[in-house]
Amino acid sequence: MAEAAINNYKIDLRAVEFTLFEHLKVDQLFALDAYAHLSREDCSQIMAQCARFATEVTGPLNGPGDRTGCRLEGGRVTTPAGFREAWKKLWELGFPVFSMSQDAGGYGGPHAVHAVLEEMLSGANTAFQMYPGLTHGAADLIASFALPEHKQRFLPAMTSGRFAGTMCLSEPQAGSDVGAATTRAVHVDGAVYQITGTKCWISAGDHDLAENIVHLVLARIEGAPAGTKGLSLFIVPKVWVNDDGSLGEPNDVTTASIEHKLGIRASATAVLNFGDNGACRGILVGGHEHAGMKQMFRMMNGARISVGVQGIALASTAYLNALHYARERLQGSDVKHFKNPNAPRVAIIHHADVRRMLLEMKAKVEGMRTLAVKLAMHNDLAHALEEKDAGTAAFHQAQVDLLTPIVKAYCADQAFRIAEMAIQTYGGAGYVTDNPVEQYCRDAKIFSIYEGTNHIQAIDLISRKLPMHGGATFKVYLDGIKGFVAEHHRRPGLGPEVQDLGKAAESLERAAGAIVGFFTAGKVDQVMLVANAFLESLAEVTVAHLLLEAGIIAANACQRAADDQSQEDFDFYQGKVMAAKFFANFVLPAVHAKAALIVDCDRSALDIPDAGFSQAG
Secondary structure, eight states, X not given: OOOOOOOOOOOOHHHHHIXXXXXXXXXXXXXXXXXXXXXXXXXXXXXXXXXXXXIIIIGGGHHHHXXXXXXXXXXXXXXXXXXXXXXXXXXXXXXXXXXXXXXXXXXXXXXXXXXXXXXXXXXXXXXXXXXXXXXXHHHHHHHHHSOXXXXXXXXXXXHTTSEEEEEEOOBTTBSSOGGGOOOEEEEEETTEEEEEEEEEEEETOSOSSSSEEXXXXXXXXXXXXXXXXXXXXXXXXXXXXXXXXXXXXXXXXXXXXXXXXXXXXXXOEEEEEEOTTSOOEEEEGGGOTTOHHHHHHHHHHHHHHHHHHHHHHHHHHHHHHXXXXXXXXXXXXXXXXXXXXTOOEEEGGGSHHHHHHHHHHHXXXXXXXXXXXXXHHHHHHHHHTXXXXXXXXXXXXXXXXXXXXXXXXXXXXHHHHHHHHHHHHHGGGGGSTTSTHHHHHHHHGGGGXXXXXXXXXXXXXXXXXXXXXXXXXXXXXXXXXXXXXXXXXXXXXXXXXXXXXXXXXXXXXXXXXXXXXXXXXXXXXXXXXXXHHHHHHHHHHHHHHHHHHHXXXXXXXHHHHHHTTOHHHHHHHHHHHHHXXXXXXXXXXXXXXXXXXXXXXXXXXXXXXXXXXXXXX
């Protein structure tokens, strides 16, 4: 008997619209030539349509897909029941290519809206969304770097969902150390090379959703230098694609195995062998040798932002499910009547600790969503202004670069923690498969690991992003916070929290100075030791700033709602104010502790003897 399809995905569209249009004013983008073909109304309708798809189509497949997983039989991977039909419907609706250029076959929509579409699709079914998400990234890379004839050969099929896509970096001996890759490429003719090697941990590496899978493979051409500088990027289809776009013969790409994982079990994570029979061909991207890492970083950076969005997605639906449960579950009496054995039971949302957990989840989810949309909006403005105002475009691109590791790492870490907190809100009911939050927790754990572990993001932040433009990008970021604090620190209601933000920013600045000092003194190991603490601090200051911005907007709206006697509006906006206050008072103080540990430069983790960890083993 087929398992009953139950949708557990939840999304608060009003909260999404507040972030996009009341807070960040994303509708200003529609006044620019790049996005003038769309309007706020268009995007609201698209988001509503996406929410329906997520709740009606892929949401119900999430639990059954997790329990069924993928199967590898006879060298072919089969996805769970319903996935193929959902794939077809998804591409008919066009959500995966919303932000791709119209020239490449997309709708040319803003990334700020695409981030929300991606959140809904990932939240409803993270494993399923891996397949179109990677296809979007691969198509975007080909659109950006491939030769015109190769774009024509692959893009129409990829942007319509006929072909899927992946990126292939990791190898058994080369995970995060990509430069140790040994996959080889031997020139055959023109842009065509013979490819030989093995890639592992390849998300969506094989499946039955599309007619073909286009792998983007990093390989080393014969005679190329060692390390990442010697890597080139190749388009390697599972089935060869002829010049006219038609399918040819199988391209000697075989699936050796798929992983059995903690989470996202319905996403096939594959070990792929290329050229076991000497018949695998790849096309050099753009015709450029040794440009592989530069080209791949476009897809990797996009994937890192997408991982952050995945984190927000699962955190959001975990929170909303926990909230729904807390409103319905009767347990215990009100604490005011704890001595009365006959006191009526109340819903657990009335208990103080449950309210604390719910408000922490709400504040973090809404702050992280705002962070991701703000990054995406910087990306949109960088693109739209590139030809008209190069200086302003460069500013927005620098902010994208600074915020990318924060979005990836912080949102990934918090997704797991928020999902765990949702389980705690449910109590024992959250630990069993009858409720969805245990799956959210399992699915979320991978986010801090793939697309560059979160420590790699922290290293990228302090070694590349912090010193960008002589530190000017970070200074501009801090100046923005200082300006906000100067304007609002005396504001009734939220003034004390704004002042706390200013103090946290000062601690962050001291920590940044200490890190620069460690670099100058040659204490690189000390920098590595505190990198994660610095990234978390920067993320928490950023989220606090965004929540307080939203809180001030909401406080003004609260007054209007009170004047209009609209209880629903008042409650909604008051929730924003309280989320900002909570984060500033319960989360932001940790920045001072982390800044202190950075400045104090304890070296116990570095100085302990290896045998000092344990004599066992």
